[in-house]
Structures are given as C-alpha cells and as structure tokens.
Amino acid sequence: MSTVLTAKLDPQATLVGLAEKKPERVTLVVLSGDMDRVMAALIIATGAAAMGMRVTMFFTFWGLNALRRTGSSSRASDWLRRMFGVLNKGGADRLPLSRFHFWGLGTRMMKRVMQQHRMPDVPELMEVAKDLGVTFIACTTTLGLMGITKDTLVEGVDQLAGVSTYLAEAKDAQVNLFI
Amino acid sequence: MSTVLTAKLDPQATLVGLAEKKPERVTLVVLSGDMDRVMAALIIATGAAAMGMRVTMFFTFWGLNALRRTGSSSRASDWLRRMFGVLNKGGADRLPLSRFHFWGLGTRMMKRVMQQHRMPDVPELMEVAKDLGVTFIACTTTLGLMGITKDTLVEGVDQLAGVSTYLAEAKDAQVNLFI
Amino acid sequence: MSTVLTAKLDPQATLVGLAEKKPERVTLVVLSGDMDRVMAALIIATGAAAMGMRVTMFFTFWGLNALRRTGSSSRASDWLRRMFGVLNKGGADRLPLSRFHFWGLGTRMMKRVMQQHRMPDVPELMEVAKDLGVTFIACTTTLGLMGITKDTLVEGVDQLAGVSTYLAEAKDAQVNLFI
Numbered sequence: 001m002s003t004v005l006t007a008k009l010d011p012q013a014t015l016v017g018l019a020e021k022k023p024e025r026v027t028l029v030v031l032s033g034d035m036d037r038v039m040a041a042l043i044i045a046t047g048a049a050a051m052g053m054r055v056t057m058f059f060t061f062w063g064l065n066a067l068r069r070t071g072s073s074s075r076a077s078d079w080l081r082r083m084f085g086v087l088n089k090g091g092a093d094r095l096p097l098s099r100f101h102f103w104g105l106g107t108r109m110m111k112r113v114m115q116q117h118r119m120p121d122v123p124e125l126m127e128v129a130k131d132l133g134v135t136f137i138a139c140t141t142t143l144g145l146m147g148i149t150k151d152t153l154v155e156g157v158d159q160l161a162g163v164s165t166y167l168a169e170a171k172d173a174q175v176n177l178f179i
Numbered sequence: 180m181s182t183v184l185t186a187k188l189d190p191q192a193t194l195v196g197l198a199e200k201k202p203e204r205v206t207l208v209v210l211s212g213d214m215d216r217v218m219a220a221l222i223i224a225t226g227a228a229a230m231g232m233r234v235t236m237f238f239t240f241w242g243l244n245a246l247r248r249t250g251s252s253s254r255a256s257d258w259l260r261r262m263f264g265v266l267n268k269g270g271a272d273r274l275p276l277s278r279f280h281f282w283g284l285g286t287r288m289m290k291r292v293m294q295q296h297r298m299p300d301v302p303e304l305m306e307v308a309k310d311l312g313v314t315f316i317a318c319t320t321t322l323g324l325m326g327i328t329k330d331t332l333v334e335g336v337d338q339l340a341g342v343s344t345y346l347a348e349a350k351d352a353q354v355n356l357f358i
Numbered sequence: 359m360s361t362v363l364t365a366k367l368d369p370q371a372t373l374v375g376l377a378e379k380k381p382e383r384v385t386l387v388v389l390s391g392d393m394d395r396v397m398a399a400l401i402i403a404t405g406a407a408a409m410g411m412r413v414t415m416f417f418t419f420w421g422l423n424a425l426r427r428t429g430s431s432s433r434a435s436d437w438l439r440r441m442f443g444v445l446n447k448g449g450a451d452r453l454p455l456s457r458f459h460f461w462g463l464g465t466r467m468m469k470r471v472m473q474q475h476r477m478p479d480v481p482e483l484m485e486v487a488k489d490l491g492v493t494f495i496a497c498t499t500t501l502g503l504m505g506i507t508k509d510t511l512v513e514g515v516d517q518l519a520g521v522s523t524y525l526a527e528a529k530d531a532q533v534n535l536f537i
Contacts, residue, residue: 024350029535031398033457036240040210040357043320047342053350061394062457080471087458099212099241100266110324113259117323141401144475145468163405171382171411171532174350177208177357178398178535203529215419219389219536222499226521232529278391278420279445289503292438296502353529356387356536 025173026055029166032179033062034098035107035122041179042125048175049132056173057129058166060139063179064146066092066122067138067153076147085147092123092154130156137161202233204352208345211358212241213277214286214301220358221304227354228311235352236308237345239318242358243325245271245301246317246332255326264326271302271333309335316340381412383531387524390537391420392456393465393480399537400483406533407490414531415487416524418497421537422504424450424480425496425511434505443505450481450512488514495519 026048030041041057049055059067068090076082100106114121120128130136137159142148150160159165170176205227209220220236228234238246247269255261279285293300299307309315316338321327329339338344349355384406388399403413417425426448434440458464472479478486488494495517500506508518517523528534 026346029398029402031395037210040208040239043342044208044346048346051343051346053346060398078471078474080467080474084458084464084467084471087464100263106263106266109259109263113257113263113324116257116259119320119324141477145471145477163401164409167384167402167406167409167411167533173533175346175352175355176533176535177355178537179357205525216389219387219418222521223387223525227525230522230525232525279442285442285445288438288442292436292442292503295436295438298499298503354525354531354534356534358536 023052023054024175025169026053026175027166027170027173027177028055028057029176029178030057030059030063030066031061032098033065033095035095035110036098037179038063038066038092038095038122039125041177042122042129044177045134046125046128046132049129049134053175054135055129055133056135056137056166056169058137058139058161060142062088064138064142064148065090066095066126067136067157068148069152069154070094072148072152075149075152078147081145081147088146090148090152092126093121095122126154126156135159137165202231203354204348205232205234205354206345206349206352206356207234207236208357209236209238209242209245210240211277212244212274214274214289215277216358217242217245217271217274217301218304220356221301221308223356224313225304225307225311228308228313232354233314234308234312235314235316235345235348237316237318237340239321241267243317243321243327244269244274245305246315246336247327248331248333249273251327251331254328254331257326260324260326267325269327269331271305272300274301305333305335314338316344381410382533383527384411384413384533385524385528385531385535386413386415387536388415388417388421388424389419390456391423391453393453393468394456395537396421396424396450396453396480397483399535400480400487402535403492404483404486404490407487407492411533412493413487413491414493414495414524414527416495416497416519418500420446422496422500422506423448424453424484425494425515426506427510427512428452430506430510433507433510436505439503439505446504448506448510450484451479453480484512484514493517495523 028041045055070091072090073085097107135158140160207220224234249270251269276286314337319339319341386399407413428449430448431443455465493516498518
C-alpha cells in the first residue's frame with residue numbers, strides 16, 4: 001500500500017502533512033547464488049533505493065556467496081563442511097549464470113557483453129546499493145551451516161540476523177520478493 | 180491489503196460507494212525461462228485477471244524468451260551476442276522444464292500429458308492472459324544485453340520498460356511475486 | 359501493511375481495542391522441489407507462525423514432492439505419466455539440493471552437516487509447521503497432471519485447491535513469496 005494512499009486514509013497524516021510520510025519499503029530474500037538472479041535483485045534494490053524507498057536484502061544459502069570475499073574458504077573445523085566449502089566458492093565476481101554457465105565459458109561471455117555495453121556487474125551494483133543506503137543482512141543459519149566466519153565476509157554487511165528480523169521488516173513492506 | 184478493507188478504513192469510500200473501489204493489483208517478475216515456472220506465472224496471472232484484479236507481468240532475462248517469436252535469433256552486430264543468441268533460443272512453445280528436460284525428451288513428455296488432459300500450454304495461456312487484459316512488459320535492459328529487437332517480439336507486448344516502471348506498479352499492488 | 363498501523367488508521371479499531379486485531383498473514387507458493395528452497399520456505403513459515411502470523415503454504419509442481427509419501431509412485435493409468443512418476447519421486451526426505459546434488463552425494467553431505475549441528479531437516483520442519491498451525495495446500499492441477507492421488511500424500515495436508523484459493527488468501531496477506 002502506498003504511503004500516498006495511507007496519507008489519504010489517515011486524518012492525522014493529512015493534518016501533520018506530507019513531511020510525516022514514512023518511506024515505502026522493499027525486502028529481498030536472495031537465496032539464489034546465480035549471477036542473473038543476484039543481478040536482478042540488485043537492480044531492483046538500487047532502483048528502489050534511488051526512488052527513496054527503504055531497501056533490505058537478506059542473503060541466505062547460495063546467495064550468501066555474493067557477500068563472501070573472493071577466494072575465501074570455509075573455516076569449519078570438520079572435513080565435511082570444509083569439503084563443501086571447496087565446492088561452494090565465495091565472491092560476488094564469481095557467481096555463475098543459472099543457464100549456459102558451461103564451466104565458466106558462458107558466464108564469461110555474458111560478462112564481456114555487459115562490459116561492452118557499460119552495464120555494471122554484480123560487485124559494482126553492490127557498491128551502488130551500499131552508496132544508496134541499501135541494508136545488507138547475512139543469514140546466521142547459513143553462516144553456521146557452511147562454516148563461514150564473519151571476517152571472511154566483505155565490508156558493508158550491516159547485520160547478521162535470522163528469520164524473525166526478516167519477517168519484522170517484511171510485514172511492514174510494500175514489496176517483498178524471494179529471489 | 181484488500182480493497183474491501185480499504186473501503187472500511189476510508190470514510191469517503193463508504194459515502195461514494197463500492198463503484199469507486201480500485202481493482203486489486205498483482206505484479207509478476209518473470210526472470211525464469213523454465214516452462215514450469217512460466218506456466219505457474221501465467222496460471223496466477225490469468226486467475227487473478229479473471230477475478231477482476233489488475234495484473235502486470237514483467238518479463239526479464241530468460242523469461243523474455245516467452246515473448247520472443249519462435250525461431251527468432253539475436254540481431255546483434257557483434258559475434259559475442261550472436262553466439263549467445265544461438266544458445267538462448269526464443270519462443271513460448273520452446274521453454275524447457277526446470278527438471279527432467281533431458282535434451283527435450285522430458286519436456287515433450289510433459290507437453291503430451293498436458294495435451295491429453297486438455298491443459299493449456301504456455302502459448303495458449305499467454306493468449307488467455309491477453310484476452311483478460313493482463314499487461315505484458317518486456318525489460319529494456321535485457322533487450323539490449325541480448326541484442327533482441329522489438330520486431331522479433333510477439334504481438335501483445337504492451338510496453339518496453341525498466342525497473343522504475345515495475346516498482347511504481349509493485350508498491351501499490353497487493354501481491355508481488357518474483358518467478 | 360501491519361495491523362498495528364491498521365489500528366491507527368481505523369477509528370473503530372481504536373475504540374474496540376487491540377483484541378480485535380486480525381493476525382498478519384503470510385502466503386508461500388512452493389513450486390521448487392529443491393531441498394534448500396523448501397527448507398527456506400519452511401523456516402520462514404515456522405518463524406512467521408511462531409510470531410503469531412497466519413501462514414498458508416501452497417505446494418505446486420515439484421514442490422508437491424514434499425507432500426508425497428516417500429516411495430509413493432504415480433498411480434496414473436497411462437504409461438506416460440507413470441514413466442514421469444518414476445523420475446519424479448516423492449518424499450520430503452528425498453529432495454535434492456539445487457546445487458552440488460551430485461547424484462545424491464552432495465545432498466547427503468549437507469544433511470550430515472545439518473544433523474551434526476542439530477538443525478532440523480525438511481520432514482522435521484514440516485512437523486513443526488503443522489504443530490504451529492501452518493496450513494498446507496496441495497495444488498489440484500499438479501495432482502492431475504502428475505497422476506498423484508490424495509491417498510499417496512502425507513497426513514497433514516489441509517486442503518486440495520487451485521489458484522483462486524491462493525489468490526483469495528494472498529490479496530489480504532502482508533507477505534507473499536514465490537519459492
């Protein structure tokens with residue numbers, strides 16, 4: 001529901017005036033670690049933030065790879081999570097396409113096309129998002145499950161949190177997407 | 180929020196009566212080009228439109244393939260986007276299943292089952308959606324990135340637009356999904 | 359929109375008091391049958407239900423596998439759906455990871471890590487969800503398409519329904535996600 005409509009409904013808001021209007025909110029759960037889906041999430045996030053909306057992105061499961069330093073590995077003490085960490089590499093610049101990845105070849109092709117068209121890639125979009133005040137939250141459950149420590153995440157992660165933090169934000173937001 | 184509830188909240192609406200009620204809105208971002216996900220999007224879209232809701236579908240990335248003419252290829256001038264265009268074929272009747280596609284065999288099996296049960300396929304659902312007034316928007320960023328020109332899209336695309344058009348619609352909608 | 363805000367907007371609600379507040383609602387369409395996505399859906403569902411929200415989960419397409427008894431096969435009379443049923447096995451404990459499934463090896467690794475960290479798996483999360491009053495709806499269209507009969511579903515499925523039931527719930531919900 002738009003705040004404009006809220007203002008119409010609330011007699012008090014009309015008295016107090018437009019200055020009282022709360023910014024509209026957007027939340028994005030980013031579970032996918034695919035380059036195309038993370039890009040779409042960031043394009044929506046930066047677009048909304050540029051329009052004055054309050055945007056929160058919750059990175060969970062494979063999506064958390066976008067918040068991990070490139071080349072960082074799992075620091076888990078057990079071999080099982082370590083082995084999984086070898087497969088599941090972090091780094092916003094290393095996300096594969098969901099289609100036509102072809103062991104990296106297709107993804108590299110797409111990146112070159114983006115470069116030629118001066119389209120920002122995932123690391124650049126993340127910087128723009130941070131500059132526009134988008135909140136980045138890393139899912140604590142995933143961190144534990146994958147043996148990822150806070151110091152291996154990139155700078156700019158605002159909070160480590162769980163599902164209740166997400167829901168508290170989402171229930172007051174106008175746009176909630178699961179990506 | 181339902182318009183019914185809005186009517187209760189707004190004293191003016193009660194005076195003016197039910198004729199003034201705005202239709203409820205649904206927006207769907209269709210990033211996936213998988214047959215099953217596009218079908219789900221169209222079933223929700225046509226269902227909502229049949230219930231009198233205002234429905235907008237934003238086709239982006241692989242989802243845009245549903246809006247491309249079957250057999251149309253990328254008209255990009257550079258070999259890189261052309262090569263990508265060879266892989267990424269358009270056509271609403273050519274979308275693969277997200278599971279058990281098996282180089283076309285699984286998808287063809289599923290299509291035959293659907294035919295036997297007189298279930299509409301993706302091209303038929305798109306026609307129903309257009310008849311019910313669902314708005315189709317093609318993402319301009321994807322068009323540029325993939326070297327797809329407007330004349331290779333199917334008829335019935337209402338608008339070429341970007342993220343701000345999407346957000347302007349989504350912030351006032353009751354149901355927003357990312358597919 | 360939060361009910362707290364609704365209470366502020368509605369003069370009647372203020373008179374009647376907080377006891378009249380309707381619970382906030384969450385709907386989740388679960389199309390994916392991937393372990394990680396179904397787990398995320400259930401974590402959001404149980405989290406929301408624990409916070410007092412009314413949660414409805416609509417299982418459709420591959421997501422329906424989570425509601426099928428382990429080892430149950432398609433009872434379709436035609437060989438085509440039967441063959442598809444052999445590929446598309448049901449069972450909440452059999453869902454594959456969307457990444458690194460590796461013919462079951464990667465998924466088994468992840469399950470063992472979860473066990474070591476005493477994290478509930480999909481069948482356990484489903485039980486918690488049922489205990490917390492989450493509503494499970496199985497998509498009738500998928501049942502027909504895949505030749506799945508009601509008696510091969512697990513206990514705890516509240517309803518078999520279609521898209522209009524989903525939309526009626528979603529249009530009044532604060533959080534609607536497509537997973």
